[in-house]
Each structure stands twice: as C-alpha cells, then as structure tokens.
Amino acid sequence: MTTYRVAGKGRVDTGQPVTFTFDGKRFEGCAGDTVASALLANGVHLMGRSFKYHRPRGPVTAGSEEPNALIGTRRGAGQFEPNTRATVQEIWDGLETTSQNKFPNLKFDIGAINDFAYMLFSAGFYYKTFMWPKNFWHKVYEPFIRKAAGLGVSPTEEDPDTYASRNLHCDVLIVGAGPTGLAAARAAAVGGVNVVLIDENVECGGTLLSKPNAEINGMPSWDWLAAELVSLRSLGVKIMTRTTAIGYYHQNMIGMVEKLTDHLSDLPKDTPRERMWHVRAKQVILAQGALEKPLVFHGNDRPGVMLAGSAQTYLNRYGVLVGKRPVIITSHDSAWDAAFDLADAGADVRAIVDTRETVDEELQSQARMRGIGMKLSHTVTATSGRLRVSSIRVNPIDDGKAGDGLIIPCDALLMSGGWTPSLHLFSHTKGSLTWNEDQTTFLPKDTPEDCTIAGASRGLWGIENVLIDGASAGVKVAMALGKESQTRQHKVTHDRIGSGVSQIELPTDKSSGKAKAFVDFQNDVTAKDLRLAVREGMRSIEHVKRYTTNGMATDQGKMSNINGLNIAADALNKPQPQVGLTTFRPPYTPTTFGAFAGYHRGDHFEITRKTQIDSWAQENGAVFEPVGQWRRARYFPKRGEDMDTAVGRECRTTRAHVGIFDASTLGKIEVVGPDAVEFMNRMYTNPWTKLAAGRCRYGLLLGDDGFIRDDGVIGRMSQDCFHVTTTTGGAARVMNMMEDYLQTEWPDLDVWLTSTTENWSTIALNGPKAAKLLAPLVDGVELTEDAFPHMSCAECTVAGMPARLFRVSFTGEIGFEINVPAPMGRKLWETLWQAGQEHGITAYGTETMHVLRAEKGYIIVGQDTDGTVTPYDAGMGWAVAKTKKDFVGMRGLMRPDLVASNRRHLVGLLTEDGTKLEEGAQIVFDPHQAIPMTMVGHVTSSYHSDAMGRPIALALVECGQNRMGETVYIPMPDRTIAAKITSTVFFDPSNSRVKIPSGEML
Amino acid sequence: MTRFNAFNLLKNAVSSNKNWTEQWPDSQPKDEYDVVIVGAGGHGLGAAYYLAKEHGITNVAVIDKGWLGGGNTGRNTTIIRSNYLYDESAKLYDHSVDLWENLSQELNYNVMYSRRGVLMLAHNVHDVQSFSRHIHANRLNGVDNRWLTPQECKDYCPPLSISQHARYPVMGGALQERAGTARHDAVAWGYARGAAARGVDIIQNCAVTAIRRHPDGSVAGVETAKGFIKAKKVAVSAAGHTSVVMQTADVRLPLESYPLQALVSEPVKPIFPCVVMSNAVHAYISQSDKGELVIGSGTDQYTSYSQRGGLPLIEHTVAAITEIFPMFNRMRMLRKWGGIVDVTPDRSAIISKTPVPNLYVNCGWGTGGFKATPGAAHTFAWTIAKDTPHPINAPFTLERFQTGRLIDEAAAAAVAH
C-alpha cells in the first residue's frame, strides 16, 4: 500500500505504531493520529455516505466541524457509539471503527440510487408528496422514509462506563488555546487572577499546530508554544485539553465536557469516560478562532475534496499528505500557503485555481518559484472519480460565466472560501452580531454577559494580530477584576495574514438546475435546494434552513450556515442581515448523554430518602414502595403471605391490640415567633388563636384558588411555637408556599420557618393497647384521658429520649405519635417493639395505614382530593374558621362555582354485590346511556376492609352528600357495578375508640 | 398556488424544479382588515385558514413579530394525543385528532401526522391510580386509551428498561394508539399556504406593539412596527407573549410564562417506534423521521421571557431518559433549545371572547398546545366569526378563573402521601 506519511513532518509519534480496524480491515497509524489522519496516511479518503443520496464521502476537515467522515466506534460490549467524527477520534490499539449509512458496503451502496432521483428529492419534497392514497402514509411511506433516514445505528446495550460531574469557580475562563487564548491567559494570569484555559483538542496551540514555519518573538512557533505552556503552568493557569465548552448559560455559567478515556487503549480503573464541568467564571474570554468555508461547486463533495487549511493541518500536525497530486481551488490567500506547504513536503501541486482576477504578487512569485501552475479568474465546474476524485474540470470565468473547460487529473482537490469567525458560544449568550460587508461575515457586537471575544473569533487574522488582541483581552479582564496587567510585545515573522473574497456558488458551465453543488454535505443540501426554497417563498434564513435542512446536520451548520446565508441572500436579492442568521444552539459539538446524566444513574438517578427505621423494615422483610423520593415500607408479609393477607392481619392486629408505624417521612415545619399564631391563622383555614399550648389540631391548607393543597396535625408546643406536620409528598411544597407568603405578602410578620422533616424520627402507635404499652416508658406526662386527652401534645422523654409526644389518631384507635431526634429513631422503635411483644404488637406499612384511615373516612390529600376539591366537598367544612378575617384561599372559596349546588362531594361507596371497586373507576347515574357518557365522579380509594368484613370505597360524586342511600353505577369494560352512597365513616362512627377508657390502669 | 400532486412533482422535477411558485407571498399591511390575528404560529395561521375557508372571511391579516412558525410551533416536540381526563378537554383534543387525521389532504401539504402511539409510563402507585382514572374516563368518553403491563410496555417499545431494580421501576403504562407526532413546520407552512391562497395576508417581521380601542372600549386596530392597522376584530394567539400584548388592551390574563426546553440527539436508524412520556421522572421522547431522538423536559423553575433555559434541567431530563432507556447513554445530544410557554392556573387553555368587544384570545396552551392546533384554530375561527363560543371551546373561557369553573388537568398530577 502506498503511504502518504511524510517523514519529518507532524507531531505524531512515528516510532509508536497503533493498529485499529475500519470496516473489519486492519490499519496502522501512529500514536497521536486521529482515525481520519491514520486512514488518510493509508490513502483512504472514502469514510462514509451522505444522508439523503448516499453519496460517497471523505473528510472535508481535520476537526470537530467535520460533516462527512462519521463512523461507528467500538471498544467492547456496550461500548459502541455511532456518528463519531473520524477527524477527532484518536486511535488506540484495538479500536474498532465502522462506516455508516451504507448497504451492502461502503464502496457499493444500494441507497445511492436516490442520487439518480435527485430532481425528485429536491428541497421540501416530503411536504408535497406521500399523501395519496391516504392510508399509505402510515403503512408504506413513513416506514420507508424512516428507514432511509438516520446515519449510524443506535447502541443497543447498556453502557458500562461511568460519567462524572464537577463544579469549578474561577476568575477567568478562556475558551480556546490557540494564539489568542494563550496570549489572553498569560496577560490575565500575570495580573494575578486565577485562570482556566481550555481547548477541545488533544493539545493546546490551535492554529499554531498547523503553522510550524511561523516564528514568534524569534522562536519557531512550536518552541514558543512549548515554552509558553510551561510558563503559563508556572503562573498557575489551569490548562484543560480534550475539553469542550458546550454551552454558555446565564450569569457566566459555562458547561464543559472533558473526555477522559476515549483515546486510551487500556482503561485505568475507576476513571469516568467523560466529566461534565459546571463552571462559574467571573469573566469569560472566547477565543474559539475561525472556521474555513468550503466552496460551492458541482461535485464539491467527492472524497478527496477537502478544505485547504485542513490539508495543511493533516500535513503539519499529522505528517500526512492528503494527496500527492493536489489541485487548489480558492478565493482566499490562505489556500496558497497550504499549497506551498504541500509542495514543500513533496506533493506535486498540479495547479492553484483562484476565482479572483488578481492575487498578491508575492504569492504568485512563490508559486512560480515552486513551479506551480496558476489559473486566476478560473473556476472548477466538475469533479470525477467514483470513490475518490481523479480529475477536475477547470474553466476560465468571463463576466461571471464559465468558459471552455480543461481537465486536470489529480488525487485531491483543496478548497478555501475564506474564514468565518466562530460565534457559537457568543451567540448562546444572546449576544448581538453585526454584519461586516468587507469580510462578508457576521462579527460579534454586544453581549449581556461578562464576556470578551477576541482574536479570529472577532474577525482578526494573522498570528501577530491575534496575539496582540488576546493579550489585550487578558489585560481587560484582569482590570475588570481589579488587577493590573500589561500586554507584551509580540513579533511574528512568516505570518501570513491573507485576504480573500467571499463566493456564492462558483460559476458553472452546467445548466444551473443540474449542478450538484453541495452546501450542507451531510444532509445533501445543494445551492439549488436553497434557491428553490427561496423561490417557494421561504424568505428568512430560518425558513430556508428548515425547508432544506441546511445547517441541521451534526456539524450544526459549521460548514454550511454562512454559505447557505450568502446564497439565500443572493437569491432574495437582499443584504444578509435582512435574511438573518440562524441561532446557534448548544451544545457546541454533539455531547454524550451520559455526560449530562453524570452520576445520576441507577440508584443515584435521584437520591432515595430513607428513614432511620428503614433498616429495621428491611431486616424484617418489608415490601417497599416509592413515595416521592422516599421509600416507605408498604407492608410486612410473614412467610407465605401476599399483600392482601398481610394487610388484613396488620389491620386486625392493630384494631385488636396495637400497631407500630414509621411516620418519619411526614413533612415537619417549625413555625416560631411572636407572630406565629397570626401566621398560622393566615395560612391555614382553621382558627389557631384559642388553641392552647399543649394541644393540637387538624389543619387544612388551601391554595389561593380555594382548593385543598395539604393537611396535617399541628401542635402548639408553646405560645409562639407550632409544630406543623404536612403530607410526605407536600413537605417541600408547603414550606415553599409558606416562605413565599412570608417573604412577599407578609414581610411584616415576625416569624421564622424551619424545615425539620429530617430532624425528627416519628413513630405512630395505634390500637387499644397503645397507651398501656407507652405509659411505662414516658416521663413527664401522665397518659390518662384527663391528663393527656386526645389531641394533646407535650415535650417529655420516652424511653429516656427527649421527645415530642402527640396524642393523635389516623386510625380511629387510641393513637400516639412520638417524635424523637432522628438518630434515635431506630432505638425507640426497637424499645417499643420489645415492649409491645406482650401486647401482641404488629408493625404495619403504608397500605394498612391507608385501609385503617379509609375505614374512618380520613382523606389522603392527592388521592381523595385532586386540586379541585374544597373543604366543603370533602365534608370538612368544620375545619374552615367562620369568623377569621382572612386566610389563604378564602376569596377563592367564595367563587360562584365553588359554592355551586352541583359540586362533587366525597362520600363512601358500598358495592351491592360486594366486589371491590377499582380506584380511578368512573361513576354514572344512568348506566344505560350511550358513549360518551355523562360521568358524575370517580372512585378515589378502595380497599378490602377487615373490620367491616367487606370492600369499602371513597368516591367523589356529584351532590353526593345529598344523595345518601342512592345507587350509582360504575361501568367497567366487562360489566356495570352498582354501589350505594354512604357516609365516609365506615367504622366506629361515634369515635368511641379513641378514648382511653376511664379508670383503666396504666 | 400550485397544487402538490404526483403530476406536478414529476413535471417540475423534469424542469429542474424551476417552476415552483411561492407558497405564500410576502405581504405588506393594508390599511384595514376585517380581522387581524396577532401571532403567526400554528394557532394563528390555522384560525386565519378556517376563517377564510369555513366562514368566508378573507380580509384577514396574520401578523408576527418574527417569521411565521418561529415561536413554539417551530420549537415543540410535536406530541399529539387526546387522552385527557376531563370531558371538556377530551372533546377538544379529540376534535383536534379528528382533524389531524385528514390534515395533509385538507391542506394539500404533508404534515406527516404519524399515528405511532403515545405510551405514558407509571412509576408509582399514585401514577397507577391516576392513569386508571384517565383510562376509565377516556373509555366512557369514547377516547382510545388502555393499560399495558410492564412487559406489554416493553413489547410496544423495545428500548424501554422494565428492570425492577430501577430507581423508579415501570409499573405499567397507558397507551393511546391513535396518538402520535406530526411535522411542526409543515403545520405552520401548510396553514399559511392554505390561508394565503384564500386571500389572507401574512405579515412577518412586524411586531404588534399595542391594541388600540375606540372610545366605547371596543377594538379599533393594532399598532405595529409598520404603523397602525385598522381592524374590526382582533384575535391574539401569541403564546408566551400573549399576556404582554393583551395588557395593552387592559386585559389582564392569568398567565405565567416559563422557558420549556427540548433537545435532539444525533440521527440514527429507526430504533424507537412510538412516543413515551414519563411524568414521574419528567421526560418524554420519540424519534423523528430524520432519525433524531426528540426529547422534552419539564418547564424551568423560574418564569422568564428569554428563550434560553438552564443546564441543570437538561441534565435532569437526559438522566431521566437514560434511566428509562439505558441503551441511549452513549448517544449524543445534537442541539437543545427553549421556547416560552404560557401557563394558566389550571393548565388548560383559554379560547375566548374577552371583556373588550371584538377582541378574542386563544392562549394558555403551556407545554401542550401543538396537538390542539387544528381543533383550537378551527373553533377559535368560529368564535371570531360569530362572536360566540363554539360548543367545544365554550368551557375554555376567561371567566372561569373568576367563577372557579376550572378544567384542572394538572390536578390529577397532585402528589400522594
């Protein structure tokens, strides 16, 4: 095989061979190669197929802006990723790569048949067709289109790699470590600020890596670079390579992704594959440089047609000649330099074709010196060669028209249409742009962020210019941070600044309708498509983009946007700014999902909150359920029990003896201060003024719309201190709501709110023997009906632990809730469990809690209410104070619809045939009506009740409270169930069981 | 307007596609219109189309501050479904789906309505209860929606992980097979083309700065970047900016505007056959015909008018997706963006007359109004033309926030104990 490696060139290590495979074939490259550079060194240009026409494609670039050379990369099981840019993927021993979007193989691809139907597949053709016959869309056309689309194939296995994330704070973040960024970093660091300098490439240097001939301050550029990096490090600059700034967010927050292992053959243990950095920088300097523009002409997409600057990079960075007989086609001086570099490295440069009439005399004489033929005022009108360019047709331009052509054989065609500043991140800041007619490009103007853009990113060319500009950006940010700094002098020789003209499509000798001059390579968008879009009324660049898909490929328009804009503007005969520039959207380059997810995978997807008693439940065989972020014990099955039998037993035992329940997940908020009672009066519907210290009360919280938001028992621990409990799921919401009111509506109130959910472990004891069990353990309160009646609370000690004890019941039995400092929770639980053995204690979970409370008609907010239920609907009008001036939701409650006569009320339901209803089932009055039926409510809770010996249900039913005893119907798919409306209280309606029998010996 | 058909396609292909004509002209404002619609999104353009087609009102302008379809219409994740809980919503969205099914033919523009099925996942007992309520209600309303077991979910959507070791294991799902997606731009363009062909002026890059009123309070016209335009009636469909526009007519709307973000992956060959939504973990996903995974998140935490959301929310969304579909962890995000959505207190839209005579509003679509585009536009046109509610949009009044007669679709998402 011929090799295209040039001895003595490049920064790769030719002494260190690396083997990898491409489509199953082994290739050898050097350490430091990318897949693209290694394949090019082996003479391979064909690396992929395009999206729509499946045209053969090779790399056009040498960087992250590559649209064509996309490959699948694979390391091992689960470690495959599609659409990797061959131009940035470093090779390592054993790397497997595959080409994409081809069948049966890359060299012969059936899909290329689309290429012949080119005229049919013009821009927007999808919108105009596939409509007849109608049902064909779903069955035939769409599946066909979908199959044709897409590039690579998705991974199908779980990813074994890990991903990390970190925060970083710095004074100055500099994005891009080319000459601009390097100079900026030094100037800022000398000023004494803390600097982070990043680059997406493997090494710093940017354009310098492709320009070894330049001399900076008397040193060859690579030596200067090496020395500069040493001194930056010694100044404390943090330098991060393989790190891409993907997005610029509010208040100078930058998201960055660092690649850690994709270049390694052997993975170090426990190293994440990528790391997402959240950076907050006081100042940001954007020094992302510029991107070279392709030229647009018929056949500009053939493998072997490449950007001239990229060819120069392949030569100088990788020591690879992309062709031995290249031709240059350009409208910019920079490609001449590329030609000279290639010629000096031994290439037989066949010609420099320049569209311009006049070119700098110095360049011409250099070409002459090297014996390179020049064709000024010429264009390329065609390329040929099936899988790699083998010749081109060059034509003189006369008055904008192409004259007679001349065929030049070649093995590469290097193009340059000039350079476009990289404005992506600047654009993320919502920075404004201004059109620069001289350079035919947008330049940055203002940004709302503390952001400076420097160097080629703002349209400055030449190393010396950008060094100076970078340095002054560094000084500027140092000064903005209150530090002094100075720019250094920079003198650069062999600095080629160059100029050029911008082109739309090059003149052609073909009928313009037939030319396939590509603008967006990957998506196969041609100049003709853009003009068609304009012809069809697409006048803004966003419309043109969306209609043609120009700029929507995985290079995100880096190759195509500006050419697309120039052509659209020409077609519209309007200046570019009036046609607009499409917004650049993050991420800057495609970014692995895993890097965004970071640590939030599997168990860590969202933290699992566990109570102090959770471990006991686990050891004792509990079945758990997720409730918000918490996991809670649902029931405690004994051997052989299913949920229903376990729950039946837990219910029975609790009602007959005593049950113990972990209520620690309940939200708890401490409301303290001289105005605490006023605050409570305003927040909750209930009156609080007369609640004595040492007593508690069921509190109901509404939204300002008058609907129930939360509930819970609230104890008045002292005159100015309330212990508020909330639902488990509502804890954060209630806290936020309280803070919101306190801070925005009632800042005058002297009240402090503290979330204490995690400060307390809360254990509920319920059952006829609860008092008997607990009394011996309590110090400081006498657990008699007189001394500590139902709805009392007190500070005391329980089993020697400081506690807040509540006498409350969510079961209808004698009940206590014991709060102890959280870490003591398990000890208290075990003490109670031990003490309970002689009383026949059972542990119970959320399911039993639900059944027991439903038997008593106690609601669960969010299950029996859904944000449309008022206290009156829920049968809890008693909880609404009648004489308070105001409380949250009071006005809402008075709205006409909330006091209308047809509201849905919470009622009990007993099925006539004794079946258990399905929660969520809908209720109708007339079961014989046709669909759509008039629904009058739904079943909110439904359980088998052990105490009642039958299923019970709660439901919201229209006017239910006025329909006691009436029959309603629940139409199920297979049959209709009849049920009778009853009170919500099924068990012990007189509430006699919560009393500790008087005279009971404790 | 050139009709799109096989003959014209071939004819034009042969002539190098040089004879296609513009789909809508670049209109400049006239002095006066019967109806001015503010906002050239799907809703505004659709209303203009139906005004012209069904009510014979063609002296209509649709005015947009940017380019047509550049608002949320061109930014959304295009999920279309109608399995809403309340009768009022079910009727409106089902009317919409009926229209979706024939929209390509109706407009002679392929909007690529893809009936690929929407699967909503349940991850906890509360989800199961809530879905069960939806499924029963939908069945009695004649709306398609059914329960799938975890294994059935997996069969329907093979990339799904139903591992019981997941942080929030899948407990089942609700599937609406009739639901799916459509091509958002095509909806705006198809309506624009159809409306323009019937004489409607579409005026782009012309911000409406104020609604002007007669001394008697009724609408006189709109002030715009291109001068005053007289109008007998003004209808506002400006999504996240509706409240700002309406304020100039002294109408205060109960809207909050939030950024809502979405993203796509790099394109891959077909791997994802349907749409999956998970409210519990806040993410939804489908695969576009181009091959990109299209992923949406919940709204950002804070109200804002800047079409630019934060990174943490996106991280959470992607984490949620890779949690449910672990095989996508090595896929790459290609781009992400945000739109400003207008959210009402009950999460249902407002399609309504207003206290100002001859001023109408269609807004409050929040995170889910794309699916309603044809149905809402269709009934809104009726309301504008006849100055009365359409039976289907009648419940979606502005007054309901005063009367309390809410259509609270968010309510069912309240969190349990």
Ligand SMILES: Cc1cc2nc3c(=O)[nH]c(=O)nc-3n(C[C@H](O)[C@H](O)[C@H](O)COP(=O)(O)OP(=O)(O)OC[C@H]3O[C@@H](n4cnc5c(N)ncnc54)[C@H](O)[C@@H]3O)c2cc1C
């Ligand atoms: C990221 C994201 C994902 C979404 N996903 C879905 C989904 O999957 N399914 C779904 O059903 N819905 C979804 N939605 C919601 C959906 O996009 C919107 O509800 C719907 O598109 C609204 O359409 P519209 O025509 O009312 O608004 P828009 O399309 O936003 O149109 C409003 C227009 O008003 C113009 N305007 C504003 N102010 C003025 C002014 N002063 N003068 C002139 N013009 C003005 C704007 O420029 C804009 O073009 C999503 C939204 C977003 C942002």
